[in-house]
Amino acid sequence: MRAYEITAPVEVLTGASAARAKVALFDFDGTLSLIRAGWIDVMVPMMVEALANLHTGESEAELTAVVRDFVDRLTGKQTVYQMIELSRQIALRGGAPHDPIVYKKRYLDLLHARISNRLEELRQNPSSVEKYMVPGSLELLEALRLRGLTLYLASGTDQDYMRAEADLLGVTPFFNGGVFGALDDYKSFSKKMLIERIIAGAECSGSEILGFGDGYVEIENVKAVGGVAVGVASDELECLKVDVWKRDRLASVGADYIVPNYLSRAALFERLFAL
Secondary structure: OOOOOOOOOEEOOOOOHHHHOOOOEOOOEEEEEEOOOHHHHHHHHHHHHHHOOOOOOOOHHHHHHHHHHHHHHEEEOOOOHHHHHHHHHHHOOOOOOOOOOHHHHHHHHHHHHHHHHHHHHHHOHHHHHHHHHHHOOHHHHHHHHOOOEEEEEEEEEEEEHHHHHHHHHHHHHHHEEEEEOOOHHHHHHHHHHHHHHHHHHOOOOHHEEEEEEEOOOHHHHHHOOOOOOEEEEEEOOOOOOOOOOHHHHHHOOOOOEEEEEOOHHHHHHHHOOOO
């Protein structure tokens, strides 16, 4: 087991209580899993290259700023939405874009080349699980289940991939509500749709949902229905300090609390579940 030093406290933004929460909804990548850490350093250069090939006169820095803006804004949604926006940006510049699925496949091929060694390490050495998880994740999930919450896992990553990765990390059994990821028919699933389904099924009201996420989208979705949101602003891979840029983005869409990891969960729970 890795030894961690708690280097960042829980940041309380609103102090909203989740004492009545019945459901906890988790994002996967960057919120629990670090298997895909560094994905943005694969996606952004690929997109910048595609735009630079149009020779519009824009500098690499200018194109990077454009790409980072929409990639960050769409993080948490299915990956294909970032590729749809890339296609739109190419068309705006007079180019003839491929189908967004083509760009998605190109990105996934590049990403899998980067993370294949991590997946193999997990297959060969299950004790390496903690290396590829936000610190304190397993303990947090166990504590929430002990409180009687129903746990859901929802990701913008393709469902087959994220389910396999969740299995490798050993987190699947915690999610008695289900494990959901992006589908080929991307319009048939989203985190927003899952939240609506949970509420429509009378499992809980919107105010009884507690969300954990590192992306703009899931925080916004949880807050839109009156839930409580914990923003995970980790400086991946170590996840010991708050990434200030991530923190500001999550705070801007209504995160109630900011954490870099779950090592201070006792302090977090004291505020989260205050009556």
